[in-house]
Amino acid sequence: MARIPGSLKALLSHLIDYAGLFPPAALPLPAAAANYDGFLASPEGWLLNRLILPAARLPEARLEGNWRVSLLVEEEPGPLPRQVETLETKLARGLSLPTYCEAPLAQIEGAYAKVRTGGLTPEAIPASDQVAGFLHQAAARRLPFKATAGLHHPIRGLHALTYAADSPRAPMHGFVNVFAAAAFAWQGMDREEIVDLLNESRPSAFEFLDEGMRWRAHNLSTAQVEAARRDFAHSFGSCSLAEPISDLRALGWLP
Secondary structure (H helix, E strand, O other): OOOOOHHHHHHHOOOEEEOOOOOOOOOOHHHHHHHHHHHHOOOOHHHEEEEEEEHHHHHHOOOOOOOOEEEEOOOOOOOOOOOEEEEEEOOOEOOOOOEEEOOOHHHOEOOEEEEEOOOOOHHHOOOHHHHHHHHHHHHHHOOOEEEEOOOOOOOOEEEEOOOOOOOOEEEEOOHHHHHHHHHHHHOOOOHHHHHHHHOOOOHHHEEEOOOEEEEOOEEEEHHHHHHHHHHOEEEEEEOOOHHHHHHHHHOOOOO
8 A cells, every 4th residue: 555544544643652661572761762763763653652651760761852751650740851741640630741540430530541451461451341331431521541551453353462482362452443443432332333343353344545434334534533533542552663563564554
């Protein structure tokens, strides 16, 4: 494919928060920083969003001027470098910067939500109806969110959960599934259909055109996808950038 359709560009733009410090990659900080810097300068840099850093690692990080950082904190961090744009916490309230809270939706006040979509064991992967419930409720509350963990591949499928030779394998959620489902949820799709979309394992069930996106018989305009990404489904954290890009290219969705 020589050109990326408008609806796919809208769905994927600035979608991936790079979390190379975290499992299963668990890279040293210099390697993760070099990866982030390299991908920012690459032709696929438009897919990239923020670098995820724990607050404890911030003093040793040499932040480049064009970096955008999301900082994991346990409490209000105080003054921060200008590159730090957002905070992430297990608290249920907003802090001094826009804050993503990994907490029950009903408890979150003055902040965004954060949902865990995978893990290093099969038991850590939430069921599709659980993720659908989150998307449906967050959309009903008009509460923006980001996702974290387990979204290395665009389409739902059976994959290894770590990079070890003896890694367990399990069905993993696809990031195209999750963010397409979020876009449809933002436009009022019911919970049962969201579950079906999250469980979709056929890439051919999705169609991306300049004017809009289709899943089975359901359609969204490119403008609707853009609005859902801007106002609701912000990003997801991944310890790998190479895997999502490689898979998208294998599907013919990236040149």
